Every structure is written in structure tokens, then in C-alpha cells.
Amino acid sequence: MSETSEPLYAAREPVFPRRVSGRFRTLKWGILIVTLGIYYLTPWLRWDRGPNLPDQAVLVDLAGRRFYFFWIEIWPHEFYFVAGLLIMAGLGLFLFTSALGRVWCGYTCPQTVWTDLFILVERWIEGDRNARIRLHKAKWDAHKLRLRLTKWATWLLISVATGGAWVFYFADAPTLLRDLVTLAAHPVAYSTIAILTATTFIFGGLMREQVCIYMCPWPRIQGAMMDPDTLTVGYRGWRGEPRAKGKRRREMSAEAERIAAEQAEKGRGRAAYRSTPYPGIDGFDLPETPVVETSGPGDCIDCMACVNVCPMGIDIRNGQQMECITCALCIDACDEVMEKIGKERGLIDYLALSDEPRERAGAKPRPIWQHVLRPRTMLYTALWSLIGVVLVYALFVRPEIDLTVAPVRNPTFVTLADGSIRNTYDIRLRNKHGDDRPFGLSVKGHPAFRIELEGTVFQTVDVNANETKLQRVYVIVPPSADPATADVTGLRFWVEDLTNGERAYKDSTFNGREG
Amino acid sequence: MSDEDKRLDEETGQYTTGHSYDGIEELNTPLPRWWLWTFYATIVWGIGYTVAYPAWPMISGATAGVLGYSSRAEVAEDIVAHEAKNASLVDELVAADIAALDPASDLHRYAVARGASVFRAQCSQCHGSGAAGAVGYPNLLDNAWLWGGTVDEIAYTVEHGIRNETADARYSEMPAFGEILTREEIAALVSHVQALPNGGAGGEAETLYLDNCVACHGDNGEGMQELGAPNIADAIWLYGGDAAAITQTITNARFGVMPAWGQRLSDADVRAVSLYVHALGGGE
Structure with a gap:
């Protein structure tokens, strides 16, 4: 390095944060305990859903394509809930950043929380700022090696626990833990734990502020979120x-x-x-x-x-x-x-x-509320609440019975031997319950409509617990009836859960000969 | 860029890189060294990737890669793995009495799904992807069957075919009445056939029908499945139900052929596609 220049690349300058106490430090300890507690303990919460369904309160069942969150069960076709939550998370971030600056970064970002925890461990083992600087500058000897190994081992334990907790969200936690210990778990579980252990150790222990400064996009985005009133x-x-x-x-x-x-x-x-x-x-x-x-x-x-x-x-x-x-x-x-x-x-x-x-x-x-209450934050709050209300509404009006009707259009109708006209419909029925259920099917729209189900002489469909069933359904009308001669006639399929009498319907159309 | 151009910028306290464009200089904000090493590592990884996997274009094809991976082989492996997984179901299907199979059973569900793919690959060329058929190729959705619409009859038709060279094929042959009857007689027959749903035309036409047609098509035109003789009193016409089409059928006869699929398909596929066709809505 000459006198008038610096190299284009620089080594990381180590940071040795000194211990501090005060109201924000206390708040941050509280948030650390709560957020880490939620992360590590959630997979172990149980929630009884009855037979045939998992009893883990929060479970992402990738193989079975279900997401369980306490009393809520999300099927793949309801993924818009997840999309809505992501939009809410985004808007929430905008709201908090425009009102209170980078509170996400400072208090709840996993990078901050785990780094805080790692620095705490570092301080316990190696001492406060001055002791750590001395140790950093010291020659390698038995003392330094012992302290460093102790620190690294503790970090590694935390990292393994972090990676380990992650996989419990994707399988029954007690079963998976037993499998992990007896080396019987799926290789993906081990590789996921290994990757997350490595990232936790490296990001929380070795890279820390480098992650925020060089890897995270948020510091760049925040400029658009903040204004002089923030x-x-x-x-x-x-x-x-x-x-x-x-x-x-x-x-x-x-x-x-x-x-x-x-x-x-x-x-x-x-x-x-x-x-x-x-x-x-x-x-x-x-x-x-x-x-x-x-x-x-x-x-x-x-x-x-x-x-x-x-x-x-x-x-x-x-x-x-x-x-x-x-x-x-x-x-x-x-x-x-x-x-x-x-x-x-x-x-x-x-x-x-x-x-x-x-x-x-x-x-x-000026008082804080004058800064916080401004059109921008109010707009964010309004949007955030709107999506939240829509999601909650959608959650509660979610039909218990879920059916889709797909008219078969190849061909649009079939002429039977006696000249009757028949239309075919693929009906998918979802049974979201933990027990097998019979569903009764009927059709309304014209007195001439007659319904028949493929494979059975009855008009009931048995759907296994927690499954979707595809049932081929025929609607038949006599040769001279109006729907047979008309182009298109509307009809409505009614489905009744014969266990509790709940009903739902879906509209479709019937194609006649003119069609 | 030369070292002479580099200087300490007093305003920011940073050094410049020596780049200067019309007096606008670039400040040097050093990148972290680990970033540089990460960059090099990705280059090494990228090169390693092209060595491990097919990558470099050559005159014919690309380098194979030392791992020997190919997506085609992966598909083939997937198919083998799937077949291994379904082996027990296939055995069950071959051993089962398919006529008595419960439509709600898993085996039936599997067979229909398997049959659907067999149908699309082998049968749709003539019968259509929706099985609605075409002129000369029967519609498999309706409830009219030339040779019988039970699962077993369908399976026999699929396995042995119709009017082909194999010994067990279904066989029958309608005479070309153009060589036997006069045009006027044929015209009378056509009018009788068209009137069959309403009891026939009577008179000489009926006499002609009773003399020439009744042996196969029955007293009232109801047909005979043993001989593949169609019901000519219903609403379904394989070759068309207007006077011209019926005239041509009676004059020149028809000779629809279907291959014996038992020679090309496995037992399981024959059974699967039969169950699929049976479940299309017309099965007896």
C-alpha cells in the first residue's frame, strides 16, 4: 500500500462490542428470549386434531401438502393465505420502517438476535471488550486456544440446535428427534441441519455486521422507507x-x-x-x-x-x-x-x-405521535389492516365442503342409444375431516335432469379422511326434453355432507344437441 | 489507472481509485476480502460444475461430465422406480377378476389411471382422446356396444381385436347387398330401417328385411352382439344414419378392423385400458 492509496479489498476489521446496560438493552434481552423461545419451542407444541391427523400445533407437511397452524389447516389450493401473509409482512415492514426506522434490523432480525446471543457467549467466555481485544492481539498459547475452543464449541452447540429446530417444523418433532438420534432420519434432514448449522455459525459468529453491510438488501431499501419524520x-x-x-x-x-x-x-x-x-x-x-x-x-x-x-x-x-x-x-x-x-x-x-x-x-x-401519525404510515396501516381483515374473513367463510366441477368438453355431449343426451362432469370433493365421510350429490336446474355416478348406483360419494376424490358424474336428459334440444342450459350441483347435513353448491352448464 | 492519480479525498477522508472522467473521480471503498474469495470460489465451482455435468458443446453433442448424468437416464430411472413401486399392484391386477372389481377399491383406481395413459398412447388415434370416436370408429362413451360392453367383453375385444388376421379375433362379415338386391329393393330396405324405431315401414320393405337382415339384426333391428351386428333401431350410427349412408352400408357393406392389442400390450395394460373404457360412462 503506497501512501496515497488503499487496496481495493480489505480484511474485516474485528468489532468488540462492550457490555452495556439500559432500557433498550433490557428490551432487547426480552425480545431475544421471546423470539428464540418461539423459534425453538413452537415445534414441540401439541394440538389435538383427532384421529388420522398430526397432533403438532405448527407443521409444514410437504409430502402431504398440508400446512397445520393450530386450528387452521391450509391445503395447497389455499396458498393465497400464505401469499396474503407475505404481503402483510412486507407492508408491516414498510409501516414500522417509515414510523420507527430500522426496528426490524435492530431488534427482531434473526441475524441481530443470533449475533446478540453469540456476542453474549463470547463475553461470558472471553471477557468484555478490553479482554477480548487483548486476547485477539495475544500470541496463540494454551490459554487462548482453550478460550477460543470453548467459545467455538458453544457457538456450534447453538448452531446445531438452530439448524435442528428448523427441521422439526417439517415433521413430527418427537419422532424426528428419535430418528435423528438413532441415525434413522432422512438424509435431507441431516443435510438441512448441516447447512443451517454452518450458516448460523458463520453468520452469527464470524461474519456478523458483514452480513448486514454486504449481504443484506434491506439497508439499501430502507432509504425509500424512511423520511425526515421517521x-x-x-x-x-x-x-x-x-x-x-x-x-x-x-x-x-x-x-x-x-x-x-x-x-x-x-x-x-x-x-x-x-x-x-x-x-x-x-x-x-x-x-x-x-x-x-x-x-x-x-x-x-x-x-x-x-x-x-x-x-x-x-x-x-x-x-x-x-x-x-x-x-x-x-x-x-x-x-x-x-x-x-x-x-x-x-x-x-x-x-x-x-x-x-x-x-x-x-x-x-414535536411529540412522537405527530411524527408517527402521517399520511404515509396511515396508508400503510390501512393497507395492512385491509389485507388482514380480508384474510381473516376468508378464513372464517372458508366452506367446510370444498368441491370443484369440471365439465368434460371432449366431447361436449354424448348421445345414448335411446337418443338421450348425456353430459359428463369431473367433480372433485375434498374431505378436510379426520374421518371418512359420505357426500350426497344432486343436480338442480331442470326437472328433466337425471344424475348418475360412475361406478355406483347410489348418489353418494365416500371420500376418505383428509383426501380429495375425483368422481365422474353424468347428467342425462330424455331426447325431447328442453335441455337436450337447447344449446346450453344452466345447472347447479348440490353436495351434502351426510354426516352433519352441511350443503354446498357449484354452478355449471349442460350442453344440448344444438351446442 | 496509475498510482500517481490516486489521492486522498479530503472531503470524505477516503482514497480515490485513480479513475477520473472529466474531473469526476471514483472513491475507493474497499470491498471485503471474503467477498473476493467468495467470487473466486464461485468461479471454481462453476468450472467444477462443467466438469461434473454435461456442459461443453462439442461437434456432436456435449461433454458427458464425469458424473455421467443425463436427464433422459434420470427419467428412465424414474420410470423403472415407479414400475417397481407399482409391481405389486400390477400383479394384483393381472390376477384379479376384473369384472368383479370394486370400483371404489384402490386397485380399480390404479387400473383406470393406468388405462387412461394406455388409451391416450394407443387408442386415441382412432377413438379420439376423449373416446368419442369418429365415423367408422365407435364412440366408447355411449351405451351402445357392437361386441358387448361388459368389462370382460371389452377386454376380449382389446386383446384380440376385430376382423384382423389373428385366430381369436372377433369376426363377422356383412354381405354387400348391392350384388344381391336391386337398387329399388335397397331403397325400400333403407326406408324400413329408418322407420324401425316406429315399427318399420311394413309391406314389401318389411318382407325384404325379414328375408335378408333379420338373421343378424333381429326382428326389430335390435342387433346381435355375438356377431357384432349393430342395433339399427337406436339413435347411434357408426357410419351415419341418413338415407345415403345407410344405402351405402347396405350396398357395399362395412368391414371395420381393430388390431389385436394383446400382441403389443401387457396383460396388465389390456386389463387396465378395459377398466378405463368401461368406466367412461357406457360400461354394461
Whole structure:
């Protein structure tokens, strides 16, 4: 590397986040426990659905093409529920990002949650930031090897558990666990666990912030989701600057007092500082902001606490950055320091950038609800709720009896020996119940319609539990009846579940000779 | 790009790459090194892939790849695997009394599904993909059968065929009455045949019918399945029911031929396609 250039590729700069405590850290621990708990334990919840159906509360049965979610059972033809949920997830992400910035990234993204867990393990085994930096720089010896091996082994255990929990969503968990242990499970189960173990270990242990910065598209998309009213983690530069510490801070204070005294004589005075750069936002990217009243150094004592706790290895004081996942740990770190030096909390805080001019002018920021309630978030909420209501509605009006009627059009009709005209229909009946059920079939539309079922003299179809049955159905009319001579006559198939008397229908058409 | 052009950009604190276009310079934001190695790894993987699998185009065909994979072979394996899986059902089907098979049974369901694919491959050329037939090729959906519409009769027809050279084929031959009767007599017969559903034309026409046709087609035109003689009093006409078509049939006779599929299809396929045809709506 010459003096005027850098290589085009750089090794990862290791990040050693310092331990921090505070309200956001506590919140994040809570979210970590809840989300990991949901992930690891859900497959073990049982839900009795009666005989012939699985008793796992949440199960994606790929082989049987069913999705079970507590009392809800989704068949492949109802995949629109999944599509709807995905759209809701997308809109929900838009809503939260436009209102509260990258809260998904900072609190609930699996990458963040597992990295948090891995850093916790790292801290337990290797110590806090300074100890970890020392260990990182230390020569390899028995001590370092022991600590590293312990850490890696623990990470690996977590990773295996993570990959392992995933496969339990796709098969009966207790059975699969027994099969896994006795090496009797399907190879796909093992390879899935192996892949997810590797990704968990590598992403959570070794790559961490690299995943967010270089692999994840979300940091790029978020720019379109956020605007100056979005509440996000930021540094109140107008309060903190000029930052200074130690001797320099004392000198600045003295200088400020001297100027203040001087100005008191003259009657007025101002000092200038550079604004916190928020590129692209009007009024914030001026090289010099209008002067404001100041009395020496800002509140920032340049203690680097915010930088040291940052899992992304950035300095929030540089303004909004793509790397910032808004995990809010710098808020906790700074609040702690502000409390110690007797200043007001919130030098680093959740704030809306649109409040900067007001705050510079010494006014209070606008209340949170004014930032959150704006047309954009209301629109997202409305769309989100609309789809949610439609899905819930669709879920509850889902017919118990599910049938499709496909008229056979090759040929459109058949002439029988006595001249009668016959139409054929392929009727598919779904039995969503755990027991075999008989369904009665009938046809309405014209008194001349007579229904016959292939393979049986009865007008009932027995459908096995949890299966779809294809039944060939004939509708016959005498040669001289209207439907036989007409082009097309409408008809309606009625299906009755003979077990509980529920009925459903489907409309179709009858083709006559003229057709 | 040369090292002399690279400089530290004071505004951003970053170095430039040395690229400069009309004074616009490019900042160097170093990519992570692992990204570079991942890129190289994908190249290696890609080359390995072309070695392992068929890839490089040659003069005739492509390189086979050291794994010897081909999608055609995979299909063949899939078919073999499927047949192995269905072997027990096939054995059951060959051993079963198909006439007595329960239409709700799994074996029946399997046979009809298998028969459907046999039908599309072997039978649809004449009988149509929907089995509706054509002039001279019987409609298999209706309830009129020349040689019988029970499962066993259908199976016999499929296996041995009709009027072909095999010994067990169904056989009958209608005389060409053009050599026996006069045009006027044939015209009278046609009018009688067309009037059969309503009791016939009576008179000389009926006498002619009783003298020439009744042996095979019956007193009232009901036909005789043992001889493949069609019912000529119903609404179904294999060669057409208008006067011209009936005149041609009586004058020149008809001689429909069907191959003996038992020579080409397995026992299981013959039985499967028979059950399929029987379940199309006209089965007796």
C-alpha cells in the first residue's frame, strides 16, 4: 500500500462490542428470549386434531401438502393465505420502517438476535471488550486456544440446535428427534441441519455486521422507507458539538467564559460549528449552519462509549449511516455517561431529523405521535389492516365442503342409444375431516335432469379422511326434453355432507344437441 | 489507472481509485476480502460444475461430465422406480377378476389411471382422446356396444381385436347387398330401417328385411352382439344414419378392423385400458 492509496479489498476489521446496560438493552434481552423461545419451542407444541391427523400445533407437511397452524389447516389450493401473509409482512415492514426506522434490523432480525446471543457467549467466555481485544492481539498459547475452543464449541452447540429446530417444523418433532438420534432420519434432514448449522455459525459468529453491510438488501431499501419524520437513532450534534474531553475541554470552557465575558461587555456574541451531516435532507447539508448560542464545548465528552458498544463498529455521531441497524445500544451507553457527568439524557436518542431546526433553535421536539401519525404510515396501516381483515374473513367463510366441477368438453355431449343426451362432469370433493365421510350429490336446474355416478348406483360419494376424490358424474336428459334440444342450459350441483347435513353448491352448464 | 492519480479525498477522508472522467473521480471503498474469495470460489465451482455435468458443446453433442448424468437416464430411472413401486399392484391386477372389481377399491383406481395413459398412447388415434370416436370408429362413451360392453367383453375385444388376421379375433362379415338386391329393393330396405324405431315401414320393405337382415339384426333391428351386428333401431350410427349412408352400408357393406392389442400390450395394460373404457360412462 503506497501512501496515497488503499487496496481495493480489505480484511474485516474485528468489532468488540462492550457490555452495556439500559432500557433498550433490557428490551432487547426480552425480545431475544421471546423470539428464540418461539423459534425453538413452537415445534414441540401439541394440538389435538383427532384421529388420522398430526397432533403438532405448527407443521409444514410437504409430502402431504398440508400446512397445520393450530386450528387452521391450509391445503395447497389455499396458498393465497400464505401469499396474503407475505404481503402483510412486507407492508408491516414498510409501516414500522417509515414510523420507527430500522426496528426490524435492530431488534427482531434473526441475524441481530443470533449475533446478540453469540456476542453474549463470547463475553461470558472471553471477557468484555478490553479482554477480548487483548486476547485477539495475544500470541496463540494454551490459554487462548482453550478460550477460543470453548467459545467455538458453544457457538456450534447453538448452531446445531438452530439448524435442528428448523427441521422439526417439517415433521413430527418427537419422532424426528428419535430418528435423528438413532441415525434413522432422512438424509435431507441431516443435510438441512448441516447447512443451517454452518450458516448460523458463520453468520452469527464470524461474519456478523458483514452480513448486514454486504449481504443484506434491506439497508439499501430502507432509504425509500424512511423520511425526515421517521424516528430513528441519531446524535444531537447541535447539543454535543464541539466535542472535547480532558485538558482541551477545560481550555475550551475557559475560552468560552472569556468570550462570554467579552461579549457581555459588547452585548452580543455567537460561535459557529459544523452541522451533523445528514446528506440529502434540505437544510442539513450546508457546510456551515447559522451560528447558535454556545457556551464552550458541547455535551459530548468524546468518551467513545457509543462507538465501543456498537455491534456494527460505527460512530453514530457521523450521522445516518447505511451500516446502522438502530439497535439503540449507543443510546443506553450515552445515557449512562450523561447521567454520570450530570447532563440531560438523550444526546444520542430516537429522534426525527425534521426536528433538528426546532431543536437547534432551542425549542422542544414535536411529540412522537405527530411524527408517527402521517399520511404515509396511515396508508400503510390501512393497507395492512385491509389485507388482514380480508384474510381473516376468508378464513372464517372458508366452506367446510370444498368441491370443484369440471365439465368434460371432449366431447361436449354424448348421445345414448335411446337418443338421450348425456353430459359428463369431473367433480372433485375434498374431505378436510379426520374421518371418512359420505357426500350426497344432486343436480338442480331442470326437472328433466337425471344424475348418475360412475361406478355406483347410489348418489353418494365416500371420500376418505383428509383426501380429495375425483368422481365422474353424468347428467342425462330424455331426447325431447328442453335441455337436450337447447344449446346450453344452466345447472347447479348440490353436495351434502351426510354426516352433519352441511350443503354446498357449484354452478355449471349442460350442453344440448344444438351446442 | 496509475498510482500517481490516486489521492486522498479530503472531503470524505477516503482514497480515490485513480479513475477520473472529466474531473469526476471514483472513491475507493474497499470491498471485503471474503467477498473476493467468495467470487473466486464461485468461479471454481462453476468450472467444477462443467466438469461434473454435461456442459461443453462439442461437434456432436456435449461433454458427458464425469458424473455421467443425463436427464433422459434420470427419467428412465424414474420410470423403472415407479414400475417397481407399482409391481405389486400390477400383479394384483393381472390376477384379479376384473369384472368383479370394486370400483371404489384402490386397485380399480390404479387400473383406470393406468388405462387412461394406455388409451391416450394407443387408442386415441382412432377413438379420439376423449373416446368419442369418429365415423367408422365407435364412440366408447355411449351405451351402445357392437361386441358387448361388459368389462370382460371389452377386454376380449382389446386383446384380440376385430376382423384382423389373428385366430381369436372377433369376426363377422356383412354381405354387400348391392350384388344381391336391386337398387329399388335397397331403397325400400333403407326406408324400413329408418322407420324401425316406429315399427318399420311394413309391406314389401318389411318382407325384404325379414328375408335378408333379420338373421343378424333381429326382428326389430335390435342387433346381435355375438356377431357384432349393430342395433339399427337406436339413435347411434357408426357410419351415419341418413338415407345415403345407410344405402351405402347396405350396398357395399362395412368391414371395420381393430388390431389385436394383446400382441403389443401387457396383460396388465389390456386389463387396465378395459377398466378405463368401461368406466367412461357406457360400461354394461
